[in-house]
Amino acid sequence: MATGTLAQMALAAVPRRPQMLIGGKWVDSDSGETFATFNPATGEKLAEVPRGGTADVDRSVQAAQQAFPAWSRTEARERGKLVARIADKLREHADELGLLDALDSGNPYKAMKGDAILAAEFLDYFAGLALEIKGDTIPSPGNTLNFTLREPYGVVGRIIPFNHPIYFAGGKIGAPLVAGNTVILKPAEQTPLSALVMGKLIEGILPPGVLNIVTGDGPLTGETLVRHSGVRKVALTGGVETGRAVMRNAADAIKSVTLELGGKNPMIVFPDVNLEEAVESAVAGMNFGWCQGQSCGSTSRLFLHESIHDSFLEKLVARVRRIKIGSPLAEDTEMGSLISRDQYDKVMGYIELGKKEGARLVTGGKKLAGEEFARGFFVEPTVFDGVSMSMRLAREEIFGPVLSVLRWSNREQVIAEANQVVYGLTASIWTNDISLALDTARRVEAGYVWINGSSRHFFGAPFGGYKQSGLGKEESLEELLSYTQVKNINVNVRP
Ligand code: NAD
DSSP: OOHHHHHHHHHHHSOSSOOEEETTEEEOOTTOOEEEEEOTTTOOEEEEEEOOOHHHHHHHHHHHHHHHHHHHHSOHHHHHHHHHHHHHHHHHTHHHHHHHHHHHHOOOHHHHHHHHHHHHHHHHHHHHTGGGOOOOEEOOSSSEEEEEEEEEOSEEEEEOOSSSHHHHHHHTTHHHHHTTOEEEEEOOTTSOHHHHHHHHHTTTTSOTTSEEEOOOOIIIIIHHHHHOTTEEEEEEESOHHHHHHHHHHHHTTTOEEEEEOOOOOEEEEOTTSOHHHHHHHHHHHTTHHHHTTOOTTOOOEEEEETTTHHHHHHHHHHHHHTOOBOOTTSTTOSBOOOSOHHHHHHHHHHHHHHHHHTOEEEEOOSBOOSGGGTTSOOBOOEEEESOOTTSHHHHSOOOSSEEEEEEEOOHHHHHHHHTOSSOOSEEEEEOSOHHHHHHHHHHSOOSEEEESOOSOOOTTSOBOOSGGGEESOBSSHHHHHHTEEEEEEEEEOOO
């Protein structure tokens, strides 16, 4: 389809007057305040969205509390069936949601349509796990019966970031809802639209108050939600600093938190690999073509063995230069715009820093040329060589299309360097020697490790970070159970 037609369809998907969903009703913020959301590829304002404040968070908590008793007592299978109906809606409207997110986030439309479908798949996955919310029977003395129940927490605050708007808005409500909690979803301030549209699409599926959607920025709306005494659990997908704030604010009420945070993930390439395959994987691992490298799991530190370093780098640079960067709404676009001026400044700042620190810029590093890109935040896919772990470039999460190449010769040292960051989310290891691969996988400090692969997630495989990359696991049974608390019951059985 022509880009012009897609642009018209995308604009048609933008809600004319976005409102928040609280207690089954569409409402403005109590204060009447709004904030603007923009198309980062053009700088155009898309909509004014309610800025949820204390009164709105209060209202949403009350609505969620009122809905909780009936929802938690609804049969788990029935909850699963309703969640699966949400999945159907997302699948049915994947085009519209993908176009909307392409406008609101700058990510390529095709990737965002894929995200809507992925969200539906995760909802289906959790719907299918409904009967796994079960307890244990514990061997107990004499005439006693001892068993556990898994019970929902109550009201859950679900706070999500900007990089995969509909994937997170849809996919991350499945587990808490199926587990019997009621949810307050807070989308990112940069990308609030698709969550609100999802709310409209699924109207009538869930009882009022079971899912509430409150928009606003982090410190105001997010913090109020985390601090609220009526919210019994908070799950954040976001940055490490935000994770710290959430933990601190949850501490007063000793609230359960799940934190899915940032990464600075290593990909370690041994000399025996198929170079073409590994180069493809290095590019896929960076998520250049999904969200411009703005991904927590991006393998942004590429450790190349010295014996293959030059030939690998040559192929890598050639491949990276073929990535098609352009309008998020063009069918053939592989890489779109960064999310905002702030993110653009941050990424360009790191590129300048890398040069100052003595790394060698081998490709990219500039804003995309051309009148049509002038008001957007398009940064070329960028590769630095000659990076060392003493550089901030190698230690800090950039969250953008910047790949650092480090050369290695000694395996002990490369493992130590891979672990020399505060993060520990993902890692990728490339070798055909299975013993070497497994030994390295066990020694690398990361929660999700690919051997001869990268970037792909697997349903049911627990995803989550070590060290400062987070607390808890998602995308798996562990995620579902993390939205339950265990009650033990002991019965004295009368003989
Ligand atoms: P962010 O931390 O700035 O914001 C995430 C969400 O938290 C937003 O909804 C924001 O409004 C809210 N927020 C901000 N401050 C808050 C506070 N004090 N209290 C409560 N809520 C608050 O992150 P971002 O810029 O939207 O996303 C980028 C970050 O997210 C990166 O660090 C990335 O690695 C991380 N991320 C992690 C995963 C994962 O699964 N581990 C996935 C995607 C993104």
